[in-house]
Amino acid sequence: MKDTDKTKSQQLMELEEHYGAHNYHPLPVVLSRGKDIYVWDVEGKQYFDFLSSYSAVNQGHCHPRIVKVLKDQADRLCLTSRAFYNDALCEYEKFMHEYFGYDRVLPMNTGAEGVETALKLARRWGAVKKGIPNDRIKVICCEGNFHGRTVTVITMSNDPSSYANYGPLTPGFIRIPYNDTEALRCALDEHGNEVCAFIAEPIQGEAGVFVPDDGYLKTCYDLCHQHNVLFIADEVQTGIARTGRMLCSEHDDIRPDIVVLGKALGGGVLPVSACLADDEIMLNIRPGEHGSTFGGFPLAARVAVEALKVVRDEHLVENAERMGEIFRREVRKIKSEAILEVRGRGLLNAIVTRPVKGRTAWDICLSMKDKGLLAKPTHDHIIRFAPPLTITEEALMQAIAIIRETFEEQ
Numbered sequence: 095m096k097d098t099d100k101t102k103s104q105q106l107m108e109l110e111e112h113y114g115a116h117n118y119h120p121l122p123v124v125l126s127r128g129k130d131i132y133v134w135d136v137e138g139k140q141y142f143d144f145l146s147s148y149s150a151v152n153q154g155h156c157h158p159r160i161v162k163v164l165k166d167q168a169d170r171l172c173l174t175s176r177a178f179y180n181d182a183l184c185e186y187e188k189f190m191h192e193y194f195g196y197d198r199v200l201p202m203n204t205g206a207e208g209v210e211t212a213l214k215l216a217r218r219w220g221a222v223k224k225g226i227p228n229d230r231i232k233v234i235c236c237e238g239n240f241h242g243r244t245v246t247v248i249t250m251s252n253d254p255s256s257y258a259n260y261g262p263l264t265p266g267f268i269r270i271p272y273n274d275t276e277a278l279r280c281a282l283d284e285h286g287n288e289v290c291a292f293i294a295e296p297i298q299g300e301a302g303v304f305v306p307d308d309g310y311l312k313t314c315y316d317l318c319h320q321h322n323v324l325f326i327a328d329e330v331q332t333g334i335a336r337t338g339r340m341l342c343s344e345h346d347d348i349r350p351d352i353v354v355l356g357k358a359l360g361g362g363v364l365p366v367s368a369c370l371a372d373d374e375i376m377l378n379i380r381p382g383e384h385g386s387t388f389g390g391f392p393l394a395a396r397v398a399v400e401a402l403k404v405v406r407d408e409h410l411v412e413n414a415e416r417m418g419e420i421f422r423r424e425v426r427k428i429k430s431e432a433i434l435e436v437r438g439r440g441l442l443n444a445i446v447t448r449p450v451k452g453r454t455a456w457d458i459c460l461s462m463k464d465k466g467l468l469a470k471p472t473h474d475h476i477i478r479f480a481p482p483l484t485i486t487e488e489a490l491m492q493a494i495a496i497i498r499e500t501f502e503e504q
């Protein structure tokens with residue numbers, strides 16, 4: 095085929111194939127524009143975005159208020175590093191304190207860095223406050239977790255595609271089954287005096303939107319406190335209204351000792367992550383002992399404040415809760431042998447599929463793409479459905495019609 099016979103999309107995909115590292119397997123669609131719940135490809139075709147960049151676009155694409163703050167700040171001051179004070183970070187810190195009710199915030203950029211920071215805070219607290227010998231400190235994590243891609247963070251993973259052949263990994267982790275309070279009880283009974291923290295996702299997103307039993311987080315939290323162990327909630331994907339609560343931990347009425355935020359904290363325009371904690375934990379790290387050149391940079395600080403204001407002003411917690419109920423109710427009505435289960439909370443949902451006549455979750459996603467809806471399989475047979483939280487009931491029903499048509503056409 096001559097280059098001139100190829101579509102624009104084909105040409106662009108070939109460029110990436112040729113010059114980019116092959117660490118992703120994208121759906122074959124090349125996007126060039128986004129607005130609220132919609133994205134458009136280079137040929138001008140419109141799609142519902144039902145991935146929302148893994149929940150980083152909760153406020154919708156190119157939200158006018160967030161983009162305006164970004165542009166205004168970009169014209170004034172973008173980056174100072176933390177070698178100097180600036181007039182944006184301090185206001186962001188105060189805002190975060192008032193918004194989430196923790197004493198302090200430690201700003202970083204990506205979710206993985208936020209998790210790394212939480213682990214450092216916990217280990218430091220374990221050494222300084224709990225008095226665990228530093229070479230014996232342990233963190234308990236869960237099977238099926240996804241906390242990011244750095245070497246220490248992949249050490250927690252039990253998915254070989256995350257950790258295999260990246261060794262040697264980081265010592266000091268104990269992995270137990272998720273949604274199993276007895277496993278946590280046993281691990282704490284055995285190792286409690288050397289454990290500084292337990293880290294979990296309130297819902298396991300990458301594992302396929304695995305929702306634990308009601309009360310699971312609460313029991314874990316109580317067990318941790320009986321053993322003087324910190325509870326770290328990785329809310330990078332579940333936080334900021336996604337599951338119909340500002341933090342997913344609220345579903346179980348717990349206040350984690352450390353909360354990790356990321357993704358939607360950047361309003362869909364910048365990588366912004368953070369750890370929230372109280373003085374007793376946060377103040378054990380002193381000047382020069384942790385940091386990031388970009389962490390909390392003025393642009394990020396302003397964007398994060400506006401991103402959180404939009405969530406509140408547009409009632410995205412309530413909308414996620416209500417639209418999520420409609421989504422699950424309507425999708426459960428679809429008659430298809432390919433659907434094994436529909437699960438989720440708020441607007442973090444998944445359909446667990448089973449291959450019918452050799453048609454995989456990937457094939458279903460391709461077919462939905464052709465009909466104008468973008469979603470991505472996770473773990474081969476599970477499809478996640480997570481539109482921006484701004485979606486209206488009318489748009490949601492149109493999207494569900496596409497999903498229904500796709501599943502009913504085998």
Ligand SMILES: *Cc1c(COP(=O)(O)O)cnc(C)c1O
Binds near residue numbers: 204206295328356357
């Ligand atoms: C996406 C994600 C991360 C990692 O965030 P990055 O910004 O990709 O580093 C960490 N934890 C959870 C639960 C996530 O979903």
